[in-house]
Amino acid sequence: MKRFAALTVLTALLVSLSACGQWVKDEYLSVGTHQEQPLPTQQTESADEPVVVGNRNELRGAVLSCIRNWTERSTLTVRGYDGDINADLQETLRYVTAEDPIGAFAVDYADAELSGDAKSGTIELSLVFRRSEKEINAIITVNGSEAAELRVQRALAASETALTLRIRDYQDTDYEQYVRRYCIEHPDQVAAIPQTDAQVYPDTGETRILELHFTYPAGRDVLRTYQSETDTIFTSAANYVGKKGTEQERAARLVRFLTTRFAYTVSDEMPTMPAYSLLCEGKANSLSFASVFYAECSLVGVECYWVEGTRGGTEHMWNLVCLDGVYYYVDLMRSVERGEKELTLLTAGELLAEGYEWQQEDFPANPEPSESTEE
Numbered sequence: 559m560k561r562f563a564a565l566t567v568l569t570a571l572l573v574s575l576s577a578c579g580q581w582v583k584d585e586y587l588s589v590g591t592h593q594e595q596p597l598p599t600q601q602t603e604s605a606d607e608p609v610v611v612g613n614r615n616e617l618r619g620a621v622l623s624c625i626r627n628w629t630e631r632s633t634l635t636v637r638g639y640d641g642d643i644n645a646d647l648q649e650t651l652r653y654v655t656a657e658d659p660i661g662a663f664a665v666d667y668a669d670a671e672l673s674g675d676a677k678s679g680t681i682e683l684s685l686v687f688r689r690s691e692k693e694i695n696a697i698i699t700v701n702g703s704e705a706a707e708l709r710v711q712r713a714l715a716a717s718e719t720a721l722t723l724r725i726r727d728y729q730d731t732d733y734e735q736y737v738r739r740y741c742i743e744h745p746d747q748v749a750a751i752p753q754t755d756a757q758v759y760p761d762t763g764e765t766r767i768l769e770l771h772f773t774y775p776a777g778r779d780v781l782r783t784y785q786s787e788t789d790t791i792f793t794s795a796a797n798y799v800g801k802k803g804t805e806q807e808r809a810a811r812l813v814r815f816l817t818t819r820f821a822y823t824v825s826d827e828m829p830t831m832p833a834y835s836l837l838c839e840g841k842a843n844s845l846s847f848a849s850v851f852y853a854e855c856s857l858v859g860v861e862c863y864w865v866e867g868t869r870g871g872t873e874h875m876w877n878l879v880c881l882d883g884v885y886y887y888v889d890l891m892r893s894v895e896r897g898e899k900e901l902t903l904l905t906a907g908e909l910l911a912e913g914y915e916w917q918q919e920d921f922p923a924n925p926e927p928s929e930s931t932e933e
Contacts, residue, residue, distance in 0.1 A: 745833035867916025
């Protein structure tokens, strides 16, 4: 009797995922290193029809099928095995816990006990899962980064607390930064910037599992209420600004809307709900202004960027807009601090002179007139 074990150690917490999805059973094919093993057409054993394995591919497929079906214990029948069953069994246990996406995500420990020999024998398979059957069934399969990002956007708009994706043609992406960037750019669609934890299984491979957990500053119902309140203001601003006139005239009306219709108190704390904090609570912060101004510019047809850097050594955010073919910086936080109600267009030189620092090469070039322009 011979025993083989494969153990993977990961620190992911057991949580209940709220996303939904299902697996498509692919035809069974042999695979190369770091490529996901497709599912076999055969099923795990039943009382009337045991699973029979006769080669390495069938062995690997049977074990993977047990993982997909969340089968903790199973008996595999060995019949006329073609190959070194001892070596293949050891390699299979290593593969399903270290390289296969679902196995790396869901299985903590895999053990197999071989009785008999390659001609006629049995394998007692034991799997220790760190994920529930519900969590495995909740995984959503997508093709490529674009489809993955779309799923993330939907989850954020619905204030979902978790999302697990099986991504084919996986491309390395900092999803924690992606979530933050998307929320800053779409405060009209996402109520809050959640704290995001992203884990990927395995570390390499064309197909991988992305596990995301989102922690919000408030519950889903509260966030929906906040979103509804800010949506009303976004709509009012878009209607007030309209799409008539030059880009500079539209930008000026937008600044006037934001600086004259609300009484602000300056807040040094970076907000997790930029739009609600600014528009409903009256808390002025550079992140909130940059986020809201960016979103509103998009609604009224003005090209806009948000810039992240420092001012006087402190975290600060502002915007860059293209007005009638010329790029200018706009810092509404600066305007509020100075009591300015109208659009103030700034150059890179002026910002640098005031202690701003940022990656200028990441943005379109800004003109250098002798003084700033005001509407």
